[in-house]
Amino acid sequence: VAFSAQFGRFQHHVLTQWTSPDHPEIYLHSNIVVDGRPIGNPREGFGWHTDLTYLQQPTAYTALYGLEVTVQGGNTDFSSLYAAYDALDDEKKRRLDRYRVLRDYQKLYARRANATPLSEAQKARVPQTRHPLIRTHPINGRKGLFLGGNDVVTVLDEDGCDLGRELHDELIAFSIADEFGIAIAGRSAIFSSGITAACSTPPPNTIGSANAA
Numbered sequence: 527v528a529f530s531a532q533f534g535r536f537q538h539h540v541l542t543q544w545t546s547p548d549h550p551e552i553y554l555h556s557n558i559v560v561d562g563r564p565i566g567n568p569r570e571g572f573g574w575h576t577d578l579t580y581l582q583q584p585t586a587y588t589a590l591y592g593l594e595v596t597v598q599g600g601n602t603d604f605s606s607l608y609a610a611y612d613a614l615d616d617e618k619k620r621r622l623d624r625y626r627v628l629r630d631y632q633k634l635y636a637r638r639a640n641a642t643p644l645s646e647a648q649k650a651r652v653p654q655t656r657h658p659l660i661r662t663h664p665i666n667g668r669k670g671l672f673l674g675g676n677d678v679v680t681v682l683d684e685d686g687c688d689l690g691r692e693l694h695d696e697l698i699a700f701s702i703a704d705e706f707g708i709a710i711a712g713r714s715a716i717f718s719s720g721i722t723a724a725c726s727t728p729p730p731n732t733i734g735s736a737n738a739a
């Protein structure tokens with residue numbers, strides 16, 4: 527917590543039932559069951575996504591720290607959304623620059639079988655959002671794709687017309703090409719949520735599907 531505090535103010539995860547009782551800044555992932563209950567969220571992060579893009583003010587960084595990692599699985603792959611943006615042709619860059627992405631975490635969450643329903647306070651933290659598809663880094667001015675995960679409902683053009691989710695999914699498929707991959711981190715990493723997409727490898731006895739993120 528002291529290390530992460532050097533990067534700015536903490537943003538607590540909306541799923542407070544999976545945050546550490548002692549340190550609410552820490553969001554726990556685990557498939558270890560104690561007294562019939564997993565000690566952390568066992569079903570998060572398995573599809574390609576950028577962290578917390580569904581918040582009105584998306585987080586800038588995520589610190590990942592593995593205390594215990596399974597022999598099989600448990601890795602996280604990263605892909606650079608700067609590099610993927612740079613590889614687009616100029617016409618496409620200009621076109622995508624005008625689009626926004628509609629996200630709805632409540633809809634994503636409602637699809638999770640057997641998950642505890644969101645409380646009214648949790649729902650209030652995650653209204654629908656419309657963020658630009660291309661985001662400019664506020665410090666270095668560099669542009670990158672700003673992609674999400676299963677929270678994405680659709681892409682909207684400059685007039686608010688619904689262009690469909692497929693465009694977003696095509697860009698995800700494009701962005702995860704090997705040449706944009708920057709790391710396969712097993713246990714610990716700190717990364718800018720604005721410029722990377724991440725995908726965790728589920729361990730063999732994981733609850734939920736590979737697209738549960």
Ligand SMILES: [Fe+2]
Nearest residue numbers: 571576577724
């Ligand atoms: Fe994540």
